[in-house]
Amino acid sequence: MNDNSSKLILEVGKKYTAECVDLNHDGMGVFKVNGFTIFALNSIIGEVALLEIEKVNSNYAQAKILEIKKKSKDRVTPICKQFLECGGCDLMHMKYSKQLEFKENMGKETLRRIGDLQTVDKVCEGIIGTDNDNYHYRNKVQIPFSKIGKKTVCGFYKKKTHFIIPLEECYIQPQTCNEIAKFVKNLANEYGIDGYVENQKTGILKHLLIRKNSFNEYMVILVTRSEKINCLDEVVKKITNRYPEVKSILLNIQEKDTNVILGSKTVVLYGKDELIDELLGYKFKLSHRSFFQINHNQTEKLYLTVKEFASFNKNDIVLDAYCGVGSIGITLSQSVKKVCGIEVVPEAVENAKENAKINGINNITFYTGKVEEVISDLKDINFDVVVVDPPRKGCDQSFIKTIIDNNIKKVVYVSCNVATLARDIKLLCDYYNVKRVKFVDMFPFSADVESVALLERK
Numbered sequence: 005m006n007d008n009s010s011k012l013i014l015e016v017g018k019k020y021t022a023e024c025v026d027l028n029h030d031g032m033g034v035f036k037v038n039g040f041t042i043f044a045l046n047s048i049i050g051e052v053a054l055l056e057i058e059k060v061n062s063n064y065a066q067a068k069i070l071e072i073k074k075k076s077k078d079r080v081t082p083i084c085k086q087f088l089e090c091g092g093c094d095l096m097h098m099k100y101s102k103q104l105e106f107k108e109n110m111g112k113e114t115l116r117r118i119g120d121l122q123t124v125d126k127v128c129e130g131i132i133g134t135d136n137d138n139y140h141y142r143n144k145v146q147i148p149f150s151k152i153g154k155k156t157v158c159g160f161y162k163k164k165t166h167f168i169i170p171l172e173e174c175y176i177q178p179q180t181c182n183e184i185a186k187f188v189k190n191l192a193n194e195y196g197i198d199g200y201v202e203n204q205k206t207g208i209l210k211h212l213l214i215r216k217n218s219f220n221e222y223m224v225i226l227v228t229r230s231e232k233i234n235c236l237d238e239v240v241k242k243i244t245n246r247y248p249e250v251k252s253i254l255l256n257i258q259e260k261d262t263n264v265i266l267g268s269k270t271v272v273l274y275g276k277d278e279l280i281d282e283l284l285g286y287k288f289k290l291s292h293r294s295f296f297q298i299n300h301n302q303t304e305k306l307y308l309t310v311k312e313f314a315s316f317n318k319n320d321i322v323l324d325a326y327c328g329v330g331s332i333g334i335t336l337s338q339s340v341k342k343v344c345g346i347e348v349v350p351e352a353v354e355n356a357k358e359n360a361k362i363n364g365i366n367n368i369t370f371y372t373g374k375v376e377e378v379i380s381d382l383k384d385i386n387f388d389v390v391v392v393d394p395p396r397k398g399c400d401q402s403f404i405k406t407i408i409d410n411n412i413k414k415v416v417y418v419s420c421n422v423a424t425l426a427r428d429i430k431l432l433c434d435y436y437n438v439k440r441v442k443f444v445d446m447f448p449f450s451a452d453v454e455s456v457a458l459l460e461r462k
């Protein structure tokens with residue numbers, strides 16, 4: 005327990021030597037000084053470090069590590085020079101096997117603590133890691149722009165701030181995405197297209213979004229504060245001349261001052277608002293607004309795990325809730341009688357319908373709207389299996405109640421946030437047993453983990 009009097013001796017700038025006794029869910033080291041908790045990035049359990057206090061709150065402090073006095077055998081030198089400044093990666097100082105161990109333990113602990121899943125050690129089947137190279141895996145990148153002094157810059161937000169660390173080399177983004185971002189930054193400086201400065205509300209270029217498919221084709225989206233941009237035609241021509249692999253360029257206008265990156269208006273500047281990707285032999289058309297999993301190889305393993313957990317039978321009627329462009333439903337459609345997909349983003353549903361056609365799938369129907377609302381229109385369908393893959397905030401409670409009331413036999417829950425998965429499992433646990441859990445490492449070097457859980461009606 006924290007002793008408040010110890011707060012008095014923990015002052016910003018003071019230095020302490022302490023041992024890392026745990027890691028929190030963000031992968032930050034947990035240290036104790038006089039019973040007071042201190043968090044510091046770049047630590048491994050068992051290491052002893054010299055800490056300098058940076059911030060003191062009522063019941064914890066934050067520190068930076070000045071020197072590691074006792075090093076773990078699991079420590080590696082991060083390949084990225086910007087690892088300590090940039091908020092993108094949390095675990096780049098750990099061997100990959102240690103990253104996987106951390107994620108599995110953190111996932112299990114969260115299911116036990118929040119989900120009250122006391123059987124987690126029995127039902128958890130471990131974590132699926134990557135096969136080889138973990139670098140450059142992201143197929144979608146979002147790069148903020150700003151202005152520092154007289155120069156437009158692009159980069160990444162420093163952890164938990166909106167202060168931009170200029171992009172040098174990012175090892176989780178495709179190299180071509182890094183290059184395109186720097187190229188656009190140079191064009192912005194050449195043509196006087198100022199980066200947006202949030203606290204002054206000046207400048208125009210807010211973000212660059214880049215999407216890459218498995219065929220090394222790219223979609224580039226310039227997000228700006230207004231439609232009036234200097235020399236836009238020249239910018240588009242220069243990007244496509246230099247990068248013929250860029251198949252589509254869009255301009256999205258976000259006039260509002262908000263953390264939501266995309267605004268409501270989009271103009272196509274080059275090509276079409278589409279990129280075609282492939283998963284498990286199926287083709288998927290994506291628009292700039294459609295969700296698509298960001299790590300191609302790990303997504304295939306995730307979808308195969310869903311199929312394995314569900315152990316479908318040919319007569320099953322399946323609900324693919326939160327279906328995006330229909331990728332889970334389409335990849336499992338051949339194993340079942342019928343699939344219904346529900347998705348709230350209209351452009352994604354348009355993609356999903358076309359994707360069914362492109363792949364010659366006739367037993368799938370897509371519905372636009374919120375799962376918790378559209379589900380009442382499907383009350384005459386007796387679903388055997390429900391696959392849910394909600395956003396980070398998890399499922400709406402009313403939808404959980406519908407699953408329970410409709411006596412669904414099997415639920416396969418896919419989640420990118422184990423805390424909300426655990427919360428929803430707890431809501432279901434009077435009626436369902438958790439039979440299997442597996443984690444998938446979708447985001448190497450970050451503390452996040454993807455989870456799949458199979459729940460069966462009691």
Ligand SMILES: C[S@@+](CC[C@H](N)C(=O)[O-])C[C@H]1O[C@@H](n2cnc3c(N)ncnc32)[C@H](O)[C@@H]1O
Nearest residue numbers: 295297326327328347348349374375393394395
């Ligand atoms: C984590 S993604 C999963 C998409 C898809 N299953 C896949 O694997 O690519 C979650 C999806 O749910 C959608 N969504 C968010 N809230 C929703 C809601 N209340 N009802 C329906 N869809 C929703 C998002 O637009 C997004 O496409």
